[in-house]
Amino acid sequence: MQDAGAQMITVHARTRAQGYQGPARWEWIARVKKKLSIPVIANGDIVSVESALQCLVETGADGVMCSRGTLGYPFLVGEIDYFLKTGQHKPLPTPIQRLECAKEHLQALYDYKGDRGIQQARKHMTWYAKEFSGAADLRNQLCAIATVQEGMDYIDRAIDGISL
Ligand SMILES: Cc1cc2nc3c(=O)[nH]c(=O)nc-3n(C[C@H](O)[C@H](O)[C@H](O)COP(=O)(O)O)c2cc1C
Incomplete structure (x- = not known):
């Protein structure tokens, strides 16, 4: 995909056969990241600021994409962004x-x-x-x-x- 001109890629680290069973295999995102020069975004099981940070560390990815963690809680995206920019936890919504x-x-x-x-x-x-x-x-x-x-x-x- 990179050779074909993709400028960024998001990887959901589960196989089709796996469905949503079991944890996302973040180590595969790390492998993809090592191979590519375009930005790689990590996806799968990012449900909190902590899991976003852990995923960024484990994969070396350039960013994270949240999915199910935002259901009924779109604030998650802002909370992760705020922590990455300030090192502080954003006050939780009431x-x-x-x-x-x-x-x-x-x-x-x-x-x-x-x-x-x-x-x-x-x-x-x-x-x-x-x-x-x-x-x-x-x-x-x-x-x-x-x-x-x-x-x-x-x-x-x-x-x-x-x-x-
Ligand atoms: C109900 C549901 C609908 C989804 N629909 C799409 C979709 O239309 N297009 C897509 O690229 N991924 C879709 N996904 C996959 C998510 O984008 C994401 O890759 C996946 O849920 C893993 O991230 P998570 O563990 O944070 O939920 C969907 C996931 C769920 C649970």
Whole structure:
């Protein structure tokens, strides 16, 4: 791919046969990195600042790509970036900030995909509703929403409950 003109490559270090079973084999990313002169981005099992740092050290990669770790938690990308730039941990988002982000995501999914976006939003919304009292109830409500307004109302009610 490099010889064909690729300017950067991301490697997910699992085989097709492996599926998502077992850990990503970061040592293979290190091998790819050694062979190439273009930037290599590491992917697979990067779910925290710590795993990003460990992966960068183990592979020598030029960057990381996060996937499942961002489900319901897009803040992860900013947290890794912040640590790499400052050496400090970014303050974690509060449950309310996470729910405000869920609302933005819900609206964006609808704007982009219409009713199909609402169906897809159901699972995403439940991934945001975590780690506060009443989160399980909110998850139950969000996994069946039919409209943006319904989702917004449930989330707003949960935010009001946390703020009390
Ligand atoms: C539900 C799901 C959908 C995915 N869809 C795509 C896709 O459309 N294109 C792609 O290149 N990779 C896709 N992937 C693979 C991810 O980009 C990534 O390589 C993989 O999840 C490993 O990273 P992770 O361990 O951080 O999740 C998908 C992964 C999951 C779990």
